[in-house]
Amino acid sequence: MIYLDHHATTPCDPVVLEAMLPFFQGQFGNPSSPHFAGTRSADAVQLAREQVADLVGAQPGEVIFTSGATEANNLALLGYARAARATNPRRRIVISAIEHKAVINPAKQLAREGYEIVVLPVDSQGTVDLGAAAEAINDQTLLVSVHAANGEVGTIQPIAKLAELTHAAGARLHTDAAQAVGKIPVDMLSWGVDMLSISGHKLYGPQGIGALIVRQPRRTQIEPLTYGGGQERSWRSGTLNVPGIVGLGAACARCQDLLPTESERLATLRDEFEAAVLNAVPNVYRNGNPAQRLPHNTSLTFPGIEADALLARLPTLALSTGSACDSGTIEPSATLLALGLSREDGRATIRVGAGRFTTKDELQLTASLLRSQVQNLLILSAIQ
16 A cells, blocks of 8 residues: 555654653553652653753743644634633634634534634635635634645645734734644744644554644633643643653654654655656646645545546555545535535645655655556546
């Protein structure tokens, strides 16, 4: 199998696995315990906070560990809005039209609780309309949530400009950065982001761990989603997942070391792969913003071809038609429709996500297999 679905999940880096292993057996202490086994685990958790904070331009005390970006997004939207309800009259939440369901569905829940949800349109390349944002973000806005980069077409959003608009209106900005962290430089301070979500399994760490990073947490009120022993500032009670946290920290440190060279390598491989497909397959086109795009991302539309039928003919390739959370649906991607694609073209689109261990030979073989199977399907379609 050639694995090219790194948007959905990444393999755990061997360096990360090595860092985690001791905490499954020999160093198993509860970090809340006062004895040496507990303090040893607590020290490992603190190191991981520092590693996560370093990667995103934050302070260790601003890192709240969660089970992943989904929980972090829920905590940011639901937790912040519910905590503000008693003292803040603002009731507007602004999101983009191409957010992950982990933002869309909490926003829908807030709508049921009396909040106004405003959805920002995007252009044909998947970039948020800043003019619409300037109109939507006003003195009634409590929170804006726009992801840093899209997990389907790879478009990187103008987060710093959105932060300026948000703060000028006296609101807070949250960004789901699960697809961006470890792939492009992320700096909460220079971006002006107030809350940021990450996920370990998107950056070569383990599944089931993530974090919400909250700028100046002492000045921020967040209502917890669960109640218990008061861990993580009482915002996320429960015994800490020490092996997962250690893995997340090690993954962030690894990304910090590799980011400059890895991004350049992946962008080069991606460009070569796209050229091989675009030059050989008639009518195929690329989605996303070519100038502001994740370095490992390719979204290709093959008009007249059913993407599911194409993938069925490529059993040795791990590809997808969109977000992993939408797999198995018969409807075309909401993200692609928001970009202006027809329903037919939406169903003719595949996503290719290279990664840390992807080779040039694998991508060249993938391009060749895609070319031959698209041609076969076009011939079959013409016969029918």
